[in-house]
Amino acid sequence: MFKTLSRCAVGIALFLGTVASSGAVTYSFSIAPQQGYDEIMRRWTPIVDYLNQTTGLSLELKTGKDIPTYQDDVKKGAYDFAFVNAYHYTLFHDSQGYNAFARQQGANSVGIIVVKKDSPIKSVEELKGMTVAFPAPTAIVATVLQFSHLKDLKVDVRPTYLTTMDNVYSAVARGLYPAGGGEMRTFESQDSTIRNDLRILWTANPMPAHPFFAHPRVPKEVVAKVQKAMIELGSTENGKHLLRAVRFQGIESTSDSDYNEVRALKLSIPDSQ
Numbered sequence: 001m002f003k004t005l006s007r008c009a010v011g012i013a014l015f016l017g018t019v020a021s022s023g024a025v026t027y028s029f030s031i032a033p034q035q036g037y038d039e040i041m042r043r044w045t046p047i048v049d050y051l052n053q054t055t056g057l058s059l060e061l062k063t064g065k066d067i068p069t070y071q072d073d074v075k076k077g078a079y080d081f082a083f084v085n086a087y088h089y090t091l092f093h094d095s096q097g098y099n100a101f102a103r104q105q106g107a108n109s110v111g112i113i114v115v116k117k118d119s120p121i122k123s124v125e126e127l128k129g130m131t132v133a134f135p136a137p138t139a140i141v142a143t144v145l146q147f148s149h150l151k152d153l154k155v156d157v158r159p160t161y162l163t164t165m166d167n168v169y170s171a172v173a174r175g176l177y178p179a180g181g182g183e184m185r186t187f188e189s190q191d192s193t194i195r196n197d198l199r200i201l202w203t204a205n206p207m208p209a210h211p212f213f214a215h216p217r218v219p220k221e222v223v224a225k226v227q228k229a230m231i232e233l234g235s236t237e238n239g240k241h242l243l244r245a246v247r248f249q250g251i252e253s254t255s256d257s258d259y260n261e262v263r264a265l266k267l268s269i270p271d272s273q
Contacts, residue, residue, distance in 0.1 A: 017145060027080040028216060030062040032070055032210070034135070034142070035166045037063060043189075043245045047233070050242055054229040057222060067136035068215045074098075074111050080218050081226065085109060086208045086262045087140040093213070100259065101227045105234065105250035108206030110184035111145035114172055114198045121178060124155060124202050131158040133168045133180035142168070145204040146181040166190070173197040184188035189247045208262060211254055227253060 029051070031044050040063050048061045062079060074082050077096040084092070086109065092098045113132075115121050115125065127150070134143040142165055150157060162168050168180035169187065170208025173194045177199060187195065212230070214223045232241035234250030243250065 021169075023159060026058040026060050027222065028062045028078075029059040029081040030079040030083065031069070032082075033063045033065070033067055033164060034124070034139075034183065035189075036164055037065075039166060047242050051226060051229050052235070054232075055225040057225060059226070067139050067240040070144070071138055077217075080215050081212060082215075083210055085140045085210050085213050087144075087260050087265065088138070089211050089213055090259050090263050093259075097216040098213040099216065099223075099224055100213040100256050101122060102212040102230050102251050104185075104209040104248050104252045105252040107185070107209045107249070109141045109209055109255055110129050110206050111141045111204035112173065112182050112184055112187060112200050113146055113179055113202040114182055114187065115179045115201045116172055116175055117197050117199045119199065121176065121201065125153060127155070127157050127179055128155045131160055131177050133162050133171050133177040134159050135165045135168055135181065136161050139165075139181070141183045141204075141207060142181045142186075145207075146202075149202065149204065151258065169194050169198060185247050188249055206221075208259060211259065212251075 029048055031040050033040060035043075041061065046063055048059050051057070052059055059081070064073055071084065071088055073079065074084060074088070074092050075095055077098075082092070082098065089100060090096065094101075113124060113127075121127065134146070137143060137159075143159075147159075162171060162180075165186045166184045168177075168182055169175050169190055172180040184203075187198070187200070190198075214226075230251045231253060233243055234248075240250075
C-alpha cells in the first residue's frame, strides 16, 4: 500500500511539474541514448515536431546522458513517454505501470558483435581473453545477449563500456578494440565511412522490437492521439521520410501482452568493470 501511494505521489508531482503557466501540459517523450545526444536530437526532433503539429499536444524530446542513467530515470517514472528495449520495458511495466502502445513495424531487435572489416578474427571463440567494447552493462540487445552467448561458449572477455553504440562502432572501426557489441538497427544507421569498415561477426536471435510506452499518469485519450499519429506516419511521403532517419519502415500498434515471451527469458546483467 505504501509503495502504491508513494508511486502515485511521485506521478502527481511529475505531472503537475509539466503544467505551464498557460495551463497547457507538456509531456516528455524520451528516447534511449543508444546513440549520442546530438544524433538522437537530429533524427528524432522532426518526428516529435510532427507529432506536436498533428495531435495539437506539446511533446518535448528527452534522452539521458547514458544508457544506465536513462534506464534508472525510466524506472523512477521520470518520463511520460519512453522508448527502450523490450526486456527493460517489462521491468518498468512492473515497477511503474508503463504500458506499451506502439513499436517499429515488422521489425525485431537484433544484437550483434562487430569486428574491423579486415580483422583476422573469424569466430567469437577467438575473442577469449580479449578486451571487448560494449555500450553499457545494462544494454540488453547490445551487451547482455552477447554475454549470454559468450557464457554458453565458455568464452571469457574483458568488457569495457563506452556509453553508446555509436562510440563502440567508432572505436572498433579505428582499431582501438578487437570487437564490440551493438544492435542491427543502429549499425545500419551508421555513416558509411564507419559501417563499411566493420564486419558482423555474430548475430543474436531476434527479440521483439523496442516498444514505445506511456506512464499511467498520461490520460488514455492523449496516448491514443500519439499512437494514431505515430501509426499514420507511414502513410504519407513526408512521414516516410521522417521514419527513414531512424531506420523505421513504419510504426504499428502493440500491447503489453506482446512482450510476454520476453518475460520468459532468463537474462542476467554482467558485472560492470
